[in-house]
Amino acid sequence: MLILNYHRIGEPGDSLFDRNLWSASAEDFDRQIEFLSKNFELIGLSDLEHSLSQPLGRFVMVTFDDGYRDNFSIAFPILKSHGVSATFFISTGFIDRPSVPWWDELAWMTRTTSIGSLPANEWLPSSVSLSQLDRERAFGRFLAVYKSLGNELTGMYLDFLADALGTGRCPASLATDLWMTWDMLREMQAGGMTFGGHSVTHPILANQMADQQDWEVGECQRRLVAELGGPIDAFSYPNGKPESFNEFTRAALRAHGFRWAFAHAGGFCQPESFDRWALRRSPVESDIDLSQFRATATLPQIFSEC
The missing domain is CATH 3.20.20.370 (Glycoside hydrolase/deacetylase)
Structure with missing residues (x-):
């Protein structure tokens, strides 16, 4: 089957x-x-x-x-x-x-940030390139970290990325329809x-x-x-x-x-x-x-x- x-x-x-x-x-x-x-x-x-x-x-x-x-x-x-x-x-x-689910929010942050790279930090041990050519790879890295985290840490991680990438959290209005x-x-x-x-x-x-x-x-x-x-x-x-x-x-x-x-x-x-x-x-x-x-x-x- x-x-x-x-x-x-x-x-x-x-x-x-x-x-x-x-x-x-x-x-x-x-x-x-x-x-x-x-x-x-x-x-x-x-x-x-x-x-x-x-x-x-x-x-x-x-x-x-x-x-x-x-x-x-x-x-x-x-x-x-x-x-x-x-x-x-x-x-x-x-x-x-x-609401916008976590995987779509991570993609939204990756695609809307205006910074060119994210330095190594407590969540990501090496820097992340955010050039247009590297954004899919960056999204994959952000996603992998999220999937490895305990339930009590996922919100903190999303808040960190929202601040570090300068995007803020994804607007709830984007979940309409x-x-x-x-x-x-x-x-x-x-x-x-x-x-x-x-x-x-x-x-x-x-x-x-x-x-x-x-x-x-x-x-x-x-x-x-x-x-x-x-x-x-x-x-x-x-x-x-x-x-x-x-x-x-x-x-x-x-x-x-x-x-x-x-x-x-x-x-x-x-x-x-x-x-x-x-x-x-x-x-x-x-x-x-x-x-x-x-x-x-x-x-x-x-x-x-x-």
Whole structure:
């Protein structure tokens, strides 16, 4: 089974946010879904148990993370036009209280600063070039530091960069129309889409204490059930790499009655050896063309990165 992972659909253009989040243009996404619908058995959450018990089959599952509004305005109409259901993993805090997420804020700071370099400091052991040619690399360094920090330090780090880069914190007004609304999610649900949890604030869960992780998992589920009904028994780990979750995360999922958890580690799922608490997903990136996409879907054991 191949589980595909998307984030945003459309064209990043000159967006000041994280352009790596765009998985495909609308045209490319339409072509990808058309190809999948004609050549594979597309499954949803309710089909997982059965599909993973089958030794043979051409099963593909389409998933999205986070809850960006283009999922509703662009992806949803395309999915409907092909009669395809997808699963959307939602960070509920962004739906309840729209704000610019930390990865987009780091990208915004990097793109809007007017300084040419950042000297070595308590967070970054060597200087960071901020020339126009080096800004993507600088963003990568800022992002890596954030992902390594405990929950109690992330706000301090963002405040430090805001001051050091001379940008201030990203204006909350930039989150207007960034996220879907509960009404949009309900419309998608009525149109055959399904939903799972993706935490409340999208932290790196493994960097949190056990009780913080339990709250992120449980409160996310509570809000989804309150707004969309239940059950909500599938979860996608924020960031999704193996180092992003741990035994406390898994314990929290079990305690709240989840049955499935999805990672972002690449590869595919084999019936005899899958881990229901870390189902592998293959990320879809905007730099792959349709022929590469077809190859990955058809021969994931060769072309899907593990």
